[in-house]
Amino acid sequence: MSDNDKLVKVSDSYKTWEEKTQKQLAKAPESKPRFETLSGLPIKTLYAPPDTTDIDYLENVGFPGEYPYTRGVQNTMFRGRFWTMRQYAGFGSAEDTNKRFRYLLEQGQTGLSVAFDLPTQIGYDSDAPIATGEVGKVGVAIDTVHDLKILFNEIPLDQVSTSMTINSPASILTAMYLALADKGGIPFTELRGTIQNDILKEYIARGTYIFPIRPAMRIVSDILGFCAKNMPQWNSISISGYHMREAGSTAVQEVAFTLADGIAYVEAAINAGLEVDDFAPRLSFFFSAHQDFFEEVAKYRAARKLWAKIMKEKFKAKNPRSWMLRYHVQTAGCSLTAQQPLLNILRTGFEALSAVLGGCQSLHTNSYDEALALPSEMAVQIALRTQQLIAYETGVTETVDPLAGSYYVESLTDAIATQAQDYLNKIEEMGGMIPAIEAGYVQGEISNSAYEYQKKVEAKDRVVVGVNQFVVEEPPLEGLLKVEMTVGEIQAKKLKVLRSERGNQAVGRALDAVKKGAESKENLMPLIVNAVKAEATIGEICNVLRDVFGEYTGTTSF
């Protein structure tokens, strides 16, 4: 029998099977009229060879470590080295967080991830009136390079990789990290890490913006340029879909809007005079791992395929490293429940498994108490162990991209890529992501998805175990982490002492230079490094930039 004859035979048999199944439905219907992924993509009863005959293996799937990287960015993936186990952590004072960092490293995590409090993220000192009540609550309070020194106490910067979730003041935290490295005699070329530095998603879904969009993009390109020149092992941006997903987007939107942001950053950097291959290899990404298991695996594969194509064909990058989408994953916070919280251990476990099967480079697993508070020590230990269990006990890491070839997974990968591309085309027609954000288009799409999901839950079309089904009476969870108001009071005292003891004239001069730099086209990074070395505070530096750039006013639409 020829190959084509075989194909036809399978196709015919499949049709026969589908007809038989249809007949059965008359007597024994399926449990619901429509099956769909969490994102609304239709799911058939069965997937078989005819569903993937149009997917060309070499062109669409390919091999790991080779364009278009659908199967992964390295040839041997986890057989060479596991993903980095990198738990996002931070609360209270630098001392408190340093303790948690060292605990996590002792327990086997392989990379650091810093959570900063909201005043720090929004460029306010801990003693600013607007910071009252917020200091240390959602992350560590960092006002100056002295705080950062305490944060990394006994942690050698040349032996760990550090990811910092910082956006609007990413330049300042990077500068502080560099100042610390300098003091420790560590060359910048040896520093490994990442700054999130993804300002566009702040306007879309996360809210820690400071300046209006265009000046903020200028700061991002300054950072990309500076890091490309001085920090070859540093990921100068982590283009994020996680937060948009948390805000309620679908998986398709998560991919589309993230890559659209990526396109905007590449364009901005090129317009600032950078060569694409000089900075693109150090772009990185950050996605969620949500609950629809196969959809998530397909999502990562689709994202890699699309980005590779964008970098090669749209931006004409020549270096294969510029085509590779490397990404961190966090399991979906919005999937966690306050009710029956121990179930969150399993939710996180399933989500983490999809991230690993999707081929992530780095992973954070949520703790079971995180619907209610920042992770307690015991809870975060379990979260870390979840990753270690997957790595060491499940066997899923022993071969690369094991779900490839699944008729369902390949169909889903293709569907997500196609639908995401539709969004990318639409955004391009709007003039790119910046106009799309200014028009409120992206935010509206996400809001719509969030509302649709909520309606499904309230109609019980989506079951949330323990919340709208299988509900129990239970006492409140004990042992939750609590951050006291004293953290703010102590930081305020430290700032008072600092301001009286440092060389204020040098600070003034350094801040003036930042101001002049902001008013010109000078790269701000070296100027900010000087300012942090002169012991300027994060608030002081940001206030100078606020004076020059103004502040972004959020929208009131829903």
Add this chain to the structure above:
Amino acid sequence: MGEGKTIRVLLAKPGLDGHDRGAKVIARALRDAGMEVIYTGLRQTPEQIVSAAEQEDVDVLMLSILSGAHNYLFPRIMEGLEKKGMTDILVMGGGIIPKEDIAGLKKAGVKEVFGPGTETKAIIKYVQDNLNQ
């Protein structure tokens, strides 16, 4: 509040917290239920919230916060409302607020606090049941 008059709600995000998925979903549900909803957007100071509540002449003030700063911000908002004599407003809270903090917030004048998993229909019902008092 007279019969048949549209319920006016101000939905506010106090402090630096940027998580507004819940607030926006509730805003839409309230609007679909026939209420007039004004959303303040992010990063509202207590003063701004009180001022907006006064300007918009609302019946209900809903405060959404997930950053842990509620113990500081909510009482300040309640003080501001009291200073302006706006003691008739039904004030509700939501977001991530530990159970142990709720009594203190109620003492400050917040009528009820709704935690994660609360359905929008429950919030709508609560407003309808508690306004005509």
